Amino acid sequence: MxxxxxxxxxxxxxxxxxxxxxxxxxxxxxxxxxxxxxxxxxxxxxxxxxxxxxxxxxxxxxxxxxxxxxxxxxxxxxxxxxxxxxxxxxxxxxxxxxxxxxxxxxxxxxxxLHPFRAGSQAEQLITELLRRRAQLVGQRGALQQSLRDVPLLAPQLKALIADFNQVIATIDEHIAQQAQSEPALAAEAQRLQTIPGVGVQGATMLLCLFRRIEFKNSDAVIAFTGLDPRPMDSGQKRGLRRLSKRGAPWLRRQLYMMGFSASRSKVFQSRYEALRAHGLSSTAAFVILGRKLLSIAFALWRSQKP
Structure with missing residues (x-):
């Protein structure tokens, strides 16, 4: 053949x-x-x-x-x-x-390899808006970092940050509108938002990902986002586990922020405190919680149960 x-x-x-x-x-x-x-x-x-x-x-x-x-x-x-x-x-x-x-x-x-699937028009627009939102958030942070020690430019910096915030808020409104434009997408997004730490941006991001790629299990989803620990062993040496950081950085950032939000919820606060007591940094703890939320969201989406 x-x-x-x-x-x-x-x-x-x-x-x-x-x-x-x-x-x-x-x-x-x-x-x-x-x-x-x-x-x-x-x-x-x-x-x-x-x-x-x-x-x-x-x-x-x-x-x-x-x-x-x-x-x-x-x-x-x-x-x-x-x-x-x-x-x-x-x-x-x-x-x-x-x-x-x-x-x-x-x-x-x-x-x-997974054949490419673009998704519905709403899913494509949501993904593009989320990507642009992440870029704006990064640029806003870089601007604050570069000008925070220049008091003479404080009024101009304040005005620029206000403009950034307005554009980001507008993007959030468009994301919410697109999520409501398809009844099935809206219902699934509402279901994922029942998970502590998962908001509108996080729910729509995860749905666009789950719908576009047929992942076999939650480990495959975690590996795709780059939140999987990467071993560095050789012989008797056991190196530190570091994130593989495969895939889109803006996906990981959103999952990190979901972990940050979850750490302040009643459901996950004790888990966060236990991770910190174990000696992990707050960043590492947020990443672990974000990874946990990703697994929960995938299981909830695949089961199609509230």
């Missing part, structure tokens, strides 16, 4: 460089426009696999059009592909070699 084509695409703002491992005759460069992509997709076999690196927004047009045509599509973590290329001993870097590496990575790892 012939192996389906494993198509790797290196994405840029203006063009797409296509590479197919073991099929150099199929390599091509095309414009990153709807018309050009549609013409190329007419020649792509229906059983082909297509992979791109996550590039923010430049890959979305290709992914949307490919999925509309029924092509199995994967959006890869660029960090994984980078280290894979280094492991192969790749010396140079061009768009063409990057596309070939993506194609080879897809051929070897597709059994362990």
């Amino acid at each position: 012939q192996e389906p084509l494993n198509i790797g695409v290196d994405v840029a703002k203006a063009e797409l460089v296509v590479g197919v491992i073991d099929h150099p005759e199929l390599n091509i460069t095309l414009a990153n426009t709807a018309a050009s992509i549609k013409r190329w997709l007419r020649h792509v076999p229906p059983d082909a696999r297509l992979a791109v690196e996550s590039t923010g927004s430049y890959h979305r047009l290709l992914v949307d059009l490919a999925q509309a045509q029924g092509v199995c599509t994967y959006v890869l973590n660029a960090r994984d592909v980078h280290f894979y290329a280094k492991a192969l001993g790749q010396r140079g870097k061009t768009d063409r070699t990057d596309a070939q590496v993506i194609s080879r990575y897809l051929r070897e790892h597709h059994p362990y």
Whole structure:
């Protein structure tokens, strides 16, 4: 039986460089426009696999059009592909070699990858709003940090922070509106908010994640968010466990804040105090609580019980 084509695409703002491992005759460069992509997709076999690196927004047009045509599509973590290329001993870097590496990575790892699923329109918008919100919160903190020791700029800083807060509040309103736009999404979000520490942002974030990817168990969800402890052992040495920090940082930040909120609830306060008494820092305790909340939320969502 012939192996389906494993198509790797290196994405840029203006063009797409296509590479197919073991099929150099199929390599091509095309414009990153709807018309050009549609013409190329007419020649792509229906059983082909297509992979791109996550590039923010430049890959979305290709992914949307490919999925509309029924092509199995994967959006890869660029960090994984980078280290894979280094492991192969790749010396140079061009768009063409990057596309070939993506194609080879897809051929070897597709059994362990999740095909990309964009989710409903409301889920996509919620995810985008949450990502932008996290960026604004980080920029607000950086601004406060850089100007806090400059009293002459205190009035201007206060005005800027007020503007940041207003935009963040507007984003929160839009997130709540989108969550209410789909009855099923609204009901599931309300159910998750019964967990102490889980608010509107946390509930909608988790639902968009659970609905988009079919996780086998809670350990898989935790690993996806990067909150899983990473062993560093060798021989008789037992190194410190540190977080793998895989996946999106804004996901981990939201889970951290959920853990922070839960530590002040009646349900989890005793657990937080026990972790602190055990010698853990407050940051580590918040992370552990956030990880616990993630497991509880996933179990509650999968059971579909209140």
